[in-house]
Amino acid sequence: MRRRKGFLKYFVVWLALCGAVGTVWLLGGGEGEKAGTGELEGSMIRLEPTEEPQEMEVHAPVSSKGGELAGVWVPYMSLETGEHTREAFERNFKSIADSAREKGLNALFVHVRPFSDALYPSRLYPWSHILTGTQGKGPGFDPLEFMVEYAHGLGLEFHAWINPLRVSTDKTPGELSGQIAELREDEPYYFMEWQGALYLDPAYPYVRTLIAKGAAEIAEKYPVDGIHFDDYFYPSQDGSLDAEAYGLHVETVSEPLDLQEWRKANISAMVAEVYQRVKAARPETQFGISPQGNIENDLGMGADVKAWCAMPGYLDYICPQVYYGFENPGLSYTEALEDWQGIYKREGLKLYIGLALYKAGDSAQGEAWAGGDVISRQIEAARGLPCNGVVLYSSAFLDAEQTAAEMANAVETLAKVEEK
Numbered sequence: 199m200r201r202r203k204g205f206l207k208y209f210v211v212w213l214a215l216c217g218a219v220g221t222v223w224l225l226g227g228g229e230g231e232k233a234g235t236g237e238l239e240g241s242m243i244r245l246e247p248t249e250e251p252q253e254m255e256v257h258a259p260v261s262s263k264g265g266e267l268a269g270v271w272v273p274y275m276s277l278e279t280g281e282h283t284r285e286a287f288e289r290n291f292k293s294i295a296d297s298a299r300e301k302g303l304n305a306l307f308v309h310v311r312p313f314s315d316a317l318y319p320s321r322l323y324p325w326s327h328i329l330t331g332t333q334g335k336g337p338g339f340d341p342l343e344f345m346v347e348y349a350h351g352l353g354l355e356f357h358a359w360i361n362p363l364r365v366s367t368d369k370t371p372g373e374l375s376g377q378i379a380e381l382r383e384d385e386p387y388y389f390m391e392w393q394g395a396l397y398l399d400p401a402y403p404y405v406r407t408l409i410a411k412g413a414a415e416i417a418e419k420y421p422v423d424g425i426h427f428d429d430y431f432y433p434s435q436d437g438s439l440d441a442e443a444y445g446l447h448v449e450t451v452s453e454p455l456d457l458q459e460w461r462k463a464n465i466s467a468m469v470a471e472v473y474q475r476v477k478a479a480r481p482e483t484q485f486g487i488s489p490q491g492n493i494e495n496d497l498g499m500g501a502d503v504k505a506w507c508a509m510p511g512y513l514d515y516i517c518p519q520v521y522y523g524f525e526n527p528g529l530s531y532t533e534a535l536e537d538w539q540g541i542y543k544r545e546g547l548k549l550y551i552g553l554a555l556y557k558a559g560d561s562a563q564g565e566a567w568a569g570g571d572v573i574s575r576q577i578e579a580a581r582g583l584p585c586n587g588v589v590l591y592s593s594a595f596l597d598a599e600q601t602a603a604e605m606a607n608a609v610e611t612l613a614k615v616e617e618k
Contacts, residue, residue, distance in 0.1 A: 267550055267587025268612045269305035270298050271359065274312040276594050278328045284339045287329065288348075291341075295349055297596045301605065302612045305355035307426050307488075307589060310342055310416065314365045314378045314398065318342035318420070322412050324376030334375030346420050357424035357484070358416045362409045362468065364430050368394030390440055392433045400431075400500075401443035401460075406468040414475035417483045424484035425476050429519060431465050432500040461500035469512050486515035488552055488589070491522060491534045493541070507543045515548035517589055521557065523566030524575070531576060539583045548587075551580040555590040558604040570603030574611040 272294055279286040298306060310317045315326035315333055318340055329337040342358070349356040365378060374382060382389060382396075388405050390397045398405045413425045432439065437457055448454040455463065469487070476485045489496045489503050496503045506512040518538050522531045538549065557563045558572050566572070577588055590608075595601045 266581075267305050267355075267548075267589070268303045269307055269355070269357070269550070269587065269589040270303050270555075270593050270596065271552075271589060271591045272306055272308040272593045273591075274309040274326070274328050276592065277309060277317070282330050282337075284337060287337070287341060288344055291345055292348060294593045294596075295345075295352055295354060298593065299352045299354060301596060301609050303590075304353070305357060305423070305587075305589070306349050306593075307357045307359045307424075308345060308349075309361075310358045311360040311412065312364070313361065313371055315371070316412075318416070320412070320415060322377060322408060322415060324374075324378055327371040332375070333371045333373065334379075342416070342420055346422060350421070355423040357426045357486075358420070358422045359426045359428065360409075360413060360416075361430050362427055362472075363397045363400060363432075365389065365396040365398060387442060390433075392436075392439055395433065397430075397433060399440055399443060400464040400468045401440060401447075406464075406471055409468060410471040410475045413472045413485075414479040417476045418479040421480075422483055424486060424514075425472070426485075427469075427472075427487045429488060429490045429496070429499070429501070432461055435498050458498070458500075462497070462502040462505075465500040466502050466505060466512070469506060473512055484514040486513055486517060486548075486550075488517040488519055491518045491520040491538075491552070492529055493518075493537055504541055507541050507547055510544055513547065515550055515586070517550035517552050519552040519554075519591070520576075520580075521552070521554035521591075523557075523563070523572070525566050532579065535579060535583060549583070549585045550587045550589055551576075551583075551585050552589045552591060553577070553580075555595045555601060555604065555608075556592060558595075559600040559602075571607045573601075573604045574607040577608060577611045 276294060277287070277291065279290050295306060311323065312326065312328070313333075314323060315328075316323040317326050317329060319325075319336070324334040325336050327333040327335075329335075329341060346356045365382075366374065373379075385404075388399055388402055390399045398409070400406055400409075416422060417425060435458070437444070440461075444457055444460060447460055454460070473485050476483055487501075487503075487506070489501050490499070493503060503516065503518075507516055516538075518534070520531055520534045520538070522529055522534055524531050535551070538551075543549065553573055553576050555573055557567045559570070560567060573590070580588055590596075596605060
């Protein structure tokens with residue numbers, strides 16, 4: 199009875215979200231493509247409502263078939279080498295994957311689009327500067343093909359990690375190139391600027407479709423186990439961030455949404471379109487998001503995690519970054535777990551917990567992260583929810599001196615996860 203009441207409650211929430219999404223009138227090219235080229239058309243501007251998400255068949259994640267997931271994030275910083283050669287790249291990735299496998303992990307979440315770019319040949323995004331030092335310059339091989347094949351050869355899942363909106367920070371990459379530079383020049387209103395950084399604006403159907411097609415391109419070309427977004431959505435709650443697009447919304451509908459609800463509708467429309475296109479490209483590929491561990495912070499950034507968890511058509515799994523100590527003031531690790539456990543989840547949705555391995559053993563983090571067994575205890579606490587596994591941030595700390603004691607204990611605990 200309790201679950202039925204929970205379903206009815208969030209069914210109402212879902213209907214409200216669909217209504218909100220349907221009233222968002224935005225600038226953009228939508229599905230417009232250049233005739234005969236198959237390329238997204240960015241020059242056409244029109245007003246149109248966002249489509250509401252459609253219900254689709256939900257496919258269980260691969261990891262659920264073989265037990266609990268034990269993963270690690272591999273950020274772009276860990277993939278870049280000073281040599282910028284194929285040999286150096288492959289040697290470095292092999293070292294990361296080998297270490298993960300030796301420690302009993304079974305999944306890699308690897309950055310393949312950190313700055314609206316690509317670590318693979320793409321018709322939509324330029325080559326990443328991570329590979330050669332220059333955005334738009336090809337490395338002479340397909341890094342993603344190599345990484346997927348090598349990970350699978352070790353029995354590891356491979357999840358392609360994408361930053362959907364981030365284009366650049368104040369320093370990285372040094373210069374934009376290729377498709378993204380052309381879009382910036384031709385359609386500057388598709389971008390948001392904040393504190394020296396540049397982001398795509400999800401208010402525009404063209405932008406959402408670009409992101410969704412980019413995710414589907416990966417799923418179609420490579421046998422990845424998942425497409426993965428992190429917590430980079432709207433970078434600020436400040437109204438000046440996207441004032442022009444929001445002003446258009448206010449001017450063109452009779453009952454405009456408030457700014458926060460409008461932003462949530464934009465992000466949810468993007469998430470739904472990514473889900474639909476990824477499933478169309480490769481139905482068995484998971485799509486999941488790793489939002490912040492603080493639910494209220496997520497909602498403020500436009501990430502309507504409650505709706506995504508409650509109804510089909512958005513996610514296969516959610517992996518909150520619960521990067522808090524057991525005694526963290528404001529929100530402790532245990533309290534955050536309880537918050538995520540308390541969210542209504544549709545049947546079949548997986549819950550993974552992201553853990554801050556990088557904080558463990560760091561004296562700057564204080565006593566709460568000392569002792570050598572913090573991560574081990576957090577894994578046990580997460581398992582007690584229950585959840586479907588954990589993901590560690592990041593691969594750079596699997597063999598670091600700082601986390602040696604933590605990893606020794608965590609490996610034993612992770613082994614118990616495997617046996618469960």
